[in-house]
Amino acid sequence: xxxxxxxTRSLVKHFKSRDGAVRAVDGxxxxxxxxxxxxxxxxxGCGKSTLAKLLVGLEKPTSGAIAVRGQDMVRxxxxxxxxARRNIxxxxxxxxxxxxxxMTVGDIIGEPFEIHSDVVPKGKRRQAVQDLLDTxxxxxxxxxxYPHQFSGGQRQRIGIARALALKPEILVCDEPVSALxxxxxxxxxxxxxxxxxxFGLSYIFIAHDLSVVRHIAxxxxxxxxxxxxxxxxxxxxxxxxxxPYTQALISAVPVPDPRLRxxxxxxxxxxxxxxPADPPSGCRFRTRCWKSQHVCGEQEPVLxxxxxxxxxxxxxxxxxxxVR
Amino acid sequence: xxxxxxxxxxxxxTDPRAPLLQxxxxxxxxxxxxxxxxxxxxxxxxxxxxxxxxxxxxxGCGKSVTAQAIMGILETPPAHITQGxxxxxxxxxxxxxxAQRRKVRANRIAMIFQDALSALNPVYxxxxxxxxxxxxxxxxxxxxxxKRAVELLDQVRIPGAxxxxxxYPHQFSGGMRQRVMxxxxxALDPEVLIADEPTTALDVTVQAQIMGLLAxxxxxxxMGLVLITHDMGVVADVADRISVMYAGRxxxxxxxxxxxxxxxxxxxxxxxxxxxxxxxxGQQLSVIxxxxxxxxxxxxxxxxxxxxxxxxDPCRQDPAPPAYSIAPHRTARCHFxxxxxxx
Numbered sequence: 244x245x246x247x248x249x250x251t252r253s254l255v256k257h258f259k260s261r262d263g264a265v266r267a268v269d270g271x272x273x274x275x276x277x278x279x280x281x282x283x284x285x286x287x288g289c290g291k292s293t294l295a296k297l298l299v300g301l302e303k304p305t306s307g308a309i310a311v312r313g314q315d316m317v318r319x320x321x322x323x324x325x326x327a328r329r330n331i332x333x334x335x336x337x338x339x340x341x342x343x344x345x346m347t348v349g350d351i352i353g354e355p356f357e358i359h360s361d362v363v364p365k366g367k368r369r370q371a372v373q374d375l376l377d378t379x380x381x382x383x384x385x386x387x388x389y390p391h392q393f394s395g396g397q398r399q400r401i402g403i404a405r406a407l408a409l410k411p412e413i414l415v416c417d418e419p420v421s422a423l424x425x426x427x428x429x430x431x432x433x434x435x436x437x438x439x440x441x442f443g444l445s446y447i448f449i450a451h452d453l454s455v456v457r458h459i460a461x462x463x464x465x466x467x468x469x470x471x472x473x474x475x476x477x478x479x480x481x482x483x484x485x486x487p488y489t490q491a492l493i494s495a496v497p498v499p500d501p502r503l504r505x506x507x508x509x510x511x512x513x514x515x516x517x518x519p520a521d522p523p524s525g526c527r528f529r530t531r532c533w534k535s536q537h538v539c540g541e542q543e544p545v546l547x548x549x550x551x552x553x554x555x556x557x558x559x560x561x562x563x564x565x566v567r
Numbered sequence: 568x569x570x571x572x573x574x575x576x577x578x579x580x581t582d583p584r585a586p587l588l589q590x591x592x593x594x595x596x597x598x599x600x601x602x603x604x605x606x607x608x609x610x611x612x613x614x615x616x617x618x619x620x621x622x623x624x625x626x627g628c629g630k631s632v633t634a635q636a637i638m639g640i641l642e643t644p645p646a647h648i649t650q651g652x653x654x655x656x657x658x659x660x661x662x663x664x665x666a667q668r669r670k671v672r673a674n675r676i677a678m679i680f681q682d683a684l685s686a687l688n689p690v691y692x693x694x695x696x697x698x699x700x701x702x703x704x705x706x707x708x709x710x711x712x713x714k715r716a717v718e719l720l721d722q723v724r725i726p727g728a729x730x731x732x733x734x735y736p737h738q739f740s741g742g743m744r745q746r747v748m749x750x751x752x753x754a755l756d757p758e759v760l761i762a763d764e765p766t767t768a769l770d771v772t773v774q775a776q777i778m779g780l781l782a783x784x785x786x787x788x789x790m791g792l793v794l795i796t797h798d799m800g801v802v803a804d805v806a807d808r809i810s811v812m813y814a815g816r817x818x819x820x821x822x823x824x825x826x827x828x829x830x831x832x833x834x835x836x837x838x839x840x841x842x843x844x845x846x847x848x849g850q851q852l853s854v855i856x857x858x859x860x861x862x863x864x865x866x867x868x869x870x871x872x873x874x875x876x877x878x879x880d881p882c883r884q885d886p887a888p889p890a891y892s893i894a895p896h897r898t899a900r901c902h903f904x905x906x907x908x909x910x
Contacts (some may be wrong), residue, residue, distance in 0.1 A: 286770035287741075394858050424625040424797065424859075429841040429852035436851070451770065454800075458843030458852070477848075495775040497800030499842050501823045504804055511779060512772045514726075515740040 248412055248445050249275040249298070249331065254307035256293050265520045267293040269469035270307070272546075275413065278439065280446040282460030282477070284453055284492070288516055289466040291449045295417040298447060299333045300324075311413065329359055332406040336418035338398030342390040348401055349386030352376065355408040362409055375404040380434060396427035400434065407438070415447045420455060432459060453496045457481055465489045468519055468527040471546055475554030485552035485561040488528045494566040508566045526558070534560045578658060578671065585657030587791045588614040588637070588676070588759050593651035595632050595815075597862075598644060604862040606632040608815035608870075609651070611890070614759065617789040619782075621796060621806035621823070623838075627859055629815040630795045634761050637793075638678050639668050655759070674704065677752035681764040683744035687736040693720070693747045694732030700754045719750040723780060742773035746780065753784060760785070761793040766801065778805055799842060803827060808896075811835045814860055814870035816887070821897040831899035833875045833907050869900065877903045 254271040257264040268290045275281050285291050296302040298309060300316060309316040314327050335341035342351055353372045356363050363371045373383035379400040381393075390398055399419060406414055416435070420428040436459065438444060450456050456463060456477075463480040465473045465488065473486040484490045491510040498507065512531050517523055523530050529539040536559075544557045552561035595607040607629040614620050624630045635641045637653050639660065653660045655675060660668060680686045688696055697719055698712035707715065713732070720728035723746040736744060745765060752760060762781065766774035782805055785792045796802060802809060802823065809826050811819040811834065819832035830836040840853040857874045860866055866873055872882040881902050882888070890898040893908065901907060 286772065396858070425799070425838060426625060426841050426855040427858075429843075429854040432843070433851050433854060453771070454843045458848055491772055495771040497774075497778075497798065497804040499799040499803045499827065499839070501803040501806075501827050509775065511775050515742055515773065516770075 246277045247274050248277050248312055249273075249447070250310045251298070252308040252310075254294070254297060254309065255305045256290075256297055256302060257305045260520060263520055265518075266469050266522060267519060268297060268304075269522075271466075271469075271471055273464060273471065273474070275445050275447060277412070277445055278443050279462065280439070280448050280460045282456035282463040283447060283449045283466060284451065284456050284463060285466035286451060286492075286516060288468070288519060290469040290519070291466050292417055294466070295333065295415045295447065295449055298415050299331055300328055301333075325359065329362070329409040330411050331413040331415065332409060332411040334399075334402050334406045334414060334416040334419045337422050338395055338402055339422070341402060342398060344390055347387050347389055348376075348381075348393070351390070351401060352386075352404045352408060355405065359409055371408070375407060378407065378438070379404045394427075395423050396430055399423065399431050403431075403434065403438070407442075410442075411444070413445045413447070415449070417449045418451065419448075421450060421452060428455070435459065453481075453493060465492065468516065468522050470527065470557065472528065472557045473555065474546065479554045482565065483553070483563045484566065485549070485554070485556040485563050486528075486558045487532050487534055487560075490564050490566050491531075508564075510566065528558075534558075536560075578656075578667070578675070580658045581655070582657035585654065586613045587616050587656065588793075589652070589654040590633070590637065591652040591654065593633060593636060593653065594649045595629070595636055595641065596647050596649050598647065599863070602863040605865055606646070606815055606862055607636065608865070610810075610812065610815065610817050612810045612817055612820060614791040614793060616758065616791050617785065618808070619785065619792040619794055619806050621794045621802040621809045622812060623796060623799065623802055623809055624812035625797055625859060627862065628812040629862075630812050631763055633812075634678065634763050634793065634795055637761060638672060638676060640672075640678075673700065673752070673757060674755045675757055676759040676761065677755070677757040678761040678763065679745075679748050679752045679765050681767050683741070683748040684736060686748055687744065687751075689736055692733050692735055693739070694734075697732075697747075697751055697754060700751065704755055715754075719754055720747070722753070722784075723747070723750045725750075741769055742776060745769065745773075745777050749777075749780065749784070753788075756788070757790065759791045759793065761795070763795045764797070765794070767796070767798070774801070781805075799839065811838075814865050815862065816870065816900060817890070817898075818871065818901070819897075819899045820890070821894075821899075825894065825897060829908055831893045831897060831904045831908050832871075832901045833877045833903075834871045835899075836907055837874075837876075869902075877901070877906055879903070 251273050256268040257266050283291050297304050311330050319327055349372050352375050353368050356368050372386055376383045381400055420431050448459055460477050463477050464471045467488050473489045491512045494510045514531055525540040525543050529535040538559055544559045546555045546557040548555055549561045591611050593607050593610045597604040610633050622630045694716045697716035701707040701712035701715050717728050717732050725746050766777050806823045808822050810817045813834050819835045837855045855874050868884045869882045869888050872878040888900040888902050890900050891904055893899050893904045
């Protein structure tokens, strides 16, 4: 399959802590094809942001492999690594803290050209920055302004322009719209979709907001405590979820339609997510799961297609349940 | 319990037939270096016992400032209430001396916040903080107050309340912390609970737990709940009525079913249309052009007119549109509400 642009194999990241290791990402396999959007959803602490950092090389994996267009990012070094990293760039969550307040917007967007000096010759960088501003819907004449002179939505556009500077094929977007108001969210989502069409970009789109992910993603991976528990096309995940956690997660999302009040199949989970420093044995979800049986504590369920799950699901008792 | 309460915090002038809470034409200004920021510009709404009123709006619309004005916890200066009334059972709280006002807080009207970690004191156990309320407001002994604290933690469904009462805020998870704050707000049996973005910082599965708990407690106590939020999903799930705020004004007020079915103000309509919806996958989301106005420079006429697709000449001129009565129990501040309703 030549159109796979990004692939991870048994990707693991453990952080050392006083009492052992926090298993933030604990064996993640995923694939991203050209022009596709893979949504990654999960609650805080499930490891989705660590996964993002691993993918763009901001964290070094404890073990496992990340291949961008077939090149092993973990093994590459020096100039080869630098060139390979151009292909995968990141849009951060918080447009208020991810832009240096002392740099002009032009310098922020142009900084990647300083580091990767062979991408755009020096004389053409100003123009390149203006083109990028135009691409993301900002006024090219505002390159001399500072981040505080822009609104939240505009700042997120600046972050996107910076990520696009090196003409990557893949963008890793870590909660790119969660800090924005609804009316501004829609503008940024539309922009991301247009850029994807214009440049043939592939997205890893990480978010906790399931309705945003549903809107933008072609495929969805659901994470819980460092592992993907269910993966499939958006329709499969939202309409025929087979993992109890996915079912609970989807049913917990409030629907903006009062007529459905009290008529939805709502699963309210007990308790909180266990600590990733000391995850439960066997299936990690079993401590909050209503289907849990003896086998769940003994044997860890593998993410695979099962008798009653037409798409990969990591549950011994996987079974379709429509939750809305 | 009730006779103790009557004794402790009798409030002269209350009229049991008056609405539980009524806000009339509230104005709040902030004096800043950049000029006067008009955070609230004539907000009005009311609340009945047992009812859930959602105040819906985006950042900077004045919803939190309104809540703080009702509670009397606005920092003055820079904030000044320049006009309006906050009536609790007919008594205008803004005219009460501070000593009386303090008795209203927590006893009659209580509030919970978005960020429980910063709303709780990190150096005292949650049991101490809860017990303190009973000792100060009810003059209970240490032992009795501690007992009540355990009961309260139990009422907000914190498992193992008896032992957790000794824990400090940082030892609780986000959801559990929010429960502690709810327990604290409900300690003195208030009749009104104002919840300012109570679940915004929480994960969806925990949000579902907390919203369920709030609904249950409201029913049990026949409490009026003011839910301040930007989340139209949460509103659809729990509210009876909605007040939509924009640039410091309530631009539309309606029962929840009506507003989702047929919004009467262009802003409400645009907000509803910008939510990603199942049946519109693959299509562009409809957006509201431009940005909300700076509060130091609110446009003349209808504050929404620069972003509004229905805007015509009258919208650009003062005075701002009045609250037109567009249907029973419904108002909208839009000259062209008929067009928006699709009539």
